[in-house]
Amino acid sequence: MKKKAISVLAVSALAAAPALAQDGGALQRCRAIAEAPARLACYDAIPLAAPAAPAAAVAPAVPAAVVAAPVAAAAAPAVPAPVVAAAAPAASSQFGLDRRNPAAESQQVESQIVGTFEGWDARSLIKLANGQVWQIDDGTSASYALQSPKVKISRTMLGAYYLEIEGAKRMPRVRRVQ
Known part of the structure; x- marks a missing residue:
């Protein structure tokens, strides 16, 4: 930063x-x-x-x-912030990839993991139903036995991405690799 x-x-x-x-x-x-x-x-x-x-x-x-x-702020009058429109469905396919304009990007994407999800280890790859592939980026691990869980990946204000898995208690930090 x-x-x-x-x-x-x-x-x-x-x-x-x-x-x-x-x-x-x-x-x-x-x-x-x-x-x-x-x-x-x-x-x-x-x-x-x-x-x-x-x-x-x-x-x-x-x-x-x-x-x-x-x-x-002390020297000039406040300038109104630009209004950012909601992200179009096409922007969802680019969610998490290297971007030039993070303000125009949507703040989250929802999908699911197809099949049985057994958890993750540090650096595990997680493939979503929408074709995106995310890698665990925080060195954590967890074991679960979930069948096709829904997931939500959210972008924080500082640019980190967290994977919320339906039925899991932990939210690992991830980064998109594909």
Whole structure:
């Protein structure tokens, strides 16, 4: 998570570099101010240029609004969050795969395990009726004797996936492999 936040900040800094280079005198003026609050206000007043097209093509793994919100909350008025429509049935087939826009992805998928489910070990593969294959990712193990249990895989706010199996008491963390 930290690496993603750092990469978002690095992209933001690279996008701002042309504007700062154009107004190098403003940086020098701000650097010369001894009082911290006044110096910060000087830096905040420097206008930033819009990001260049190549920088905009790079989609950050974490939405910029999430990373920048705590920093920008004091300096700028709140911007309403984008409304995300419900995921279409086609999006269900991509649930859990490497994605470029996690906000547009559905937050869970439901299916079932066909046949007898005897449980899992660390790194076990679980094939669902919808064709998806998930791997146990948390090193846990459990034994069950369930016949074609229904399952629900949910995505948490931080991007982890958990497998809820009907009739099982535990929910292992999983990752999609196919």
